[in-house]
Amino acid sequence: MAAIITRNTTQSMGTWNNGRPVRKAFVRAILLFVALFGTLWALVVLPSFWLMAPVRKVSLHIMADGRFRPGILADMLVRMKAQQQPAILQPELRYALALVTLQAAENAMQRKSPDEADREMQAAEGALRSALEVKPTDSYLWLMLYSVVTRRNGFDPENIRYLDRSYASGPNEGWVGLRRNQLSLAIFSMLSKSVQQEVVSEFAALINSGFVEEAAINLTGVGWVERERLLENLKQVDIVSREIFAKRLARDGAKVRIPGVELDERFWR
Structure with missing residues (x-):
């Protein structure tokens, strides 16, 4: 029995020793590939x-x-x-x-x-x-594509889809909205109902984020036709921001009604 065990052990070690060069070569090949x-x-x-x-x-x-x-x-x-x-x-x-x-x-x-x-x-x-x-899905790239093709070829209703993609990709991106809101208000009546609401909400978000100057320019410029809808939606904006916005408009002599804000008459003089 002892002889059998010894012989089997010797055979197993021989098999292991014979396989070691193969394993080493395989490992070297993997390391070389890596x-x-x-x-x-x-x-x-x-x-x-x-x-x-x-x-x-x-x-x-x-x-x-x-x-x-x-x-x-x-x-x-x-x-x-x-x-x-x-x-x-x-x-x-x-x-x-x-x-x-x-x-x-x-x-x-x-x-x-x-x-x-x-x-x-x-x-x-x-x-x-x-x-x-x-x-x-980059909202800024879609906005810039709309801007470029409009500059090159003039306004084409077909290109409104680029603005649509911009709002779909990033409706609440403040720094994009700084540029996008003005371009969108310029063609507001041609936008879909859902995108119009995005534009109105974006305008309010500008004021809420402290971009009062930019919002005032948009309202008194390209957004003046839609002022009632834009201003009515400001109910969601905090009262401090609404007051600052109202005073900013008063300095330009723009007599509009800001929800929840009552200004002293001296601001209009």
């Missing part, structure tokens, strides 16, 4: 990060409505287009490229010939559509 994959990933993906770093900084400045010295954005676009595009293009990169291209085009409208400006606006439209392919 190392090769990591190297290829770095070569393919890292260029997009290198390109993204300065562009992201500029795009954030644009979103904050920052200003640039003349030629800065145009030079950046030239450098970006001159570089080899990464094989994997991040959604953030397309987004940033769209913002930079759009801002450069808006600057060009003030300094270049109509033909040159139109070419840059056409490029901006293309960049916005490209960004929307990877970020189809």
Whole structure:
């Protein structure tokens, strides 16, 4: 019996020892594959990060409505287009490229010939559509697409769908509303009933968030025809904000009734 156990044990150890080189080779192959994959990933993906770093900084400045010295954005676009595009293009990169291209085009409208400006606006439209392919739920991109196509081709009711998509994607985005509310009030009667209500609520949200100056400009400008509906909806706004808004309108001589607010007659003098 002892001889049998010894023989079986010896056979098992022999089998284990014979399999060790195979296992070692298998582990080496896995490690080599992981190392090769990591190297290829770095070569393919890292260029997009290198390109993204300065562009992201500029795009954030644009979103904050920052200003640039003349030629800065145009030079950046030239450098970006001159570089080899990464094989994997991040959604953030397309987004940033769209913002930079759009801002450069808006600057060009003030300094270049109509033909040159139109070419840059056409490029901006293309960049916005490209960004929307990877970020189809971005309310700001839809708003900017509406703005660009309207500037280039004039108002077309067909393009209202871009505004609709903007509200559907982000109805309560304050910083988007700062730009969107004015554009929407300009065509208020042509919007669907549901989008009209979004616009009215957005106007109230501007006041509630402290953007009284912007709301006053919208009301006394493109929103004047709809003033009764806009003002009636201010019942949801806190009373302090309503009072500040009423005083701001009084300084311009706009005699309107703000729900729940009674101003002293001296404000109208």
